[in-house]
Amino acid sequence: MNTLSKIKSNPFRFGTVVEGTFFTNRENELQMVIDIISGENHLVLISPRRFGKTSLVNKAIQQTKRPYIAIDLQSITSVLDFSIQLLRKVLKQYPYERIKHFIKRFKIIPTLSLNPQTNSIDISFQSGTESLDALSDVFQLIENIGEKGIKPIVFFDEFQEIVNIDKNLDKQLRSIIQYHKSVNYIFIGSYEGMMRDIFEKKKSPFYHFGHLLTLKKISYNDFYTFLNDRFKGFHKESELIAKQILSFSHCHPYYTQQLAWQVWNIIEHGSDAEIQKAVKNLIEMHDNDYERIWNSFGQTDRKILIGLTRKNISVLDKSTLELFGLSATSTAFSSLKRLLRQGYIIREKGYEFDDPFFREWIISMRELC
Numbered sequence: 001m002n003t004l005s006k007i008k009s010n011p012f013r014f015g016t017v018v019e020g021t022f023f024t025n026r027e028n029e030l031q032m033v034i035d036i037i038s039g040e041n042h043l044v045l046i047s048p049r050r051f052g053k054t055s056l057v058n059k060a061i062q063q064t065k066r067p068y069i070a071i072d073l074q075s076i077t078s079v080l081d082f083s084i085q086l087l088r089k090v091l092k093q094y095p096y097e098r099i100k101h102f103i104k105r106f107k108i109i110p111t112l113s114l115n116p117q118t119n120s121i122d123i124s125f126q127s128g129t130e131s132l133d134a135l136s137d138v139f140q141l142i143e144n145i146g147e148k149g150i151k152p153i154v155f156f157d158e159f160q161e162i163v164n165i166d167k168n169l170d171k172q173l174r175s176i177i178q179y180h181k182s183v184n185y186i187f188i189g190s191y192e193g194m195m196r197d198i199f200e201k202k203k204s205p206f207y208h209f210g211h212l213l214t215l216k217k218i219s220y221n222d223f224y225t226f227l228n229d230r231f232k233g234f235h236k237e238s239e240l241i242a243k244q245i246l247s248f249s250h251c252h253p254y255y256t257q258q259l260a261w262q263v264w265n266i267i268e269h270g271s272d273a274e275i276q277k278a279v280k281n282l283i284e285m286h287d288n289d290y291e292r293i294w295n296s297f298g299q300t301d302r303k304i305l306i307g308l309t310r311k312n313i314s315v316l317d318k319s320t321l322e323l324f325g326l327s328a329t330s331t332a333f334s335s336l337k338r339l340l341r342q343g344y345i346i347r348e349k350g351y352e353f354d355d356p357f358f359r360e361w362i363i364s365m366r367e368l369c
């Protein structure tokens with residue numbers, strides 16, 4: 001076993017928000033986020049799943065050292081629940097004693113009680129409370145806090161979910177927060193189409209509400225340095241390992257870290273640094289999921305995905321359509337759109353798989369038949 005493995009723990013992390021030594025670069029994006037939220041602007045941050053939106057925003061907020069209230073709209077079930085969860089987050093940042101005079105101005109005063117089991121505050125509004133009143137009171141509370149002290153940042157994760165919580169909530173929320181000057185809002189979303197509909201369609205209430213930033217993958221050079229620095233001293237072929245990982249992962253932040261983690265793990269257990277072995281292990285781990293996903297696709301989607309497993313091929317070319325038995329460009333195009341919306345493929349320079357392991361799974365599954 002490599003002696004260094006005894007003293008160093010795996011320096012890669014995937015799945016959770018990353019910070020510190022697990023976070024690489026993004027210097028430009030970080031500066032942009034900080035610049036936007038340092039003035040009176042709001043930020044809209046879009047990227048496919050697991051590109052590092054939350055990690056980036058967290059880091060930016062940490063650097064500003066400002067108070068923040070983060071709320072994931074995926075976890076919200078109704079307008080009243082939105083108000084309650086938001087107020088809970090506010091109370092985590094600001095002690096009740098400091099803000100109670102603002103809460104006393106609410107149209108309906110909520111009941112706050114300490115839950116001895118969780119040691120957190122339970123909040124309820126009396127039945128019959130108009131949920132929009134509650135919501136507007138909580139947002140006004142945040143604005144009031146900002147007027148009197150350091151401007152807080154409110155960030156909504158998975159903001160596109162707003163349209164699923166309640167009809168017209170987008171319109172109502174916009175009318176509540178549009179005059180706020182003492183809060184910066186950050187809207188994060190991973191369904192690009194939905195986010196663009198919300199922030200770029202003229203008829204949408206949030207049309208051009210914030211500065212829109214699209215987060216790309218991490219650049220090859222930055223990721224290469226990140227990987228090489230960590231494998232250096234752990235394996236003599238660190239440069240080759242870094243190159244091979246990136247050649248497979250195409251610099252996707254999450255999958256690069258996942259593969260690097262697995263390669264490290266293999267070396268740590270005394271095997272050769274075989275990228276293919278790491279890939280194989282990860283595919284086997286997700287075999288059931290991939291099978292279930294594959295079985296949920298119709299034939300056109302399957303043909304498109306098979307087409308996309310080929311390198312240097314444009315799936316919309318006539319010759320490709322013929323090769324994969326697709327009848328018309330329009331059918332192929334609507335399949336691409338559907339797969340994009342569902343997050344199975346992403347569009348960078350061209351269309352490509354979001355998950356390079358799924359691509360590999362499809363290739364090996366077809367080879368086995």
Ligand SMILES: Nc1ncnc2c1ncn2[C@@H]1O[C@H](COP(=O)(O)OP(=O)(O)OP(=O)(O)O)[C@@H](O)[C@H]1O
Nearest residue numbers: 014015016024049050051052053054055253254257
């Ligand atoms: N700057 C970075 N440096 C290195 N790895 C990163 C970076 N940003 C993200 N990652 C990798 O991507 C993973 C996902 O990051 P994060 O949760 O921030 O992305 P996200 O876009 O918010 O994801 P989701 O769409 O699931 O909300 C992290 O666990 C980490 O492995």
Ligand SMILES: [Mg+2]
Nearest residue numbers: 053054055157
């Ligand atoms: Mg996130």
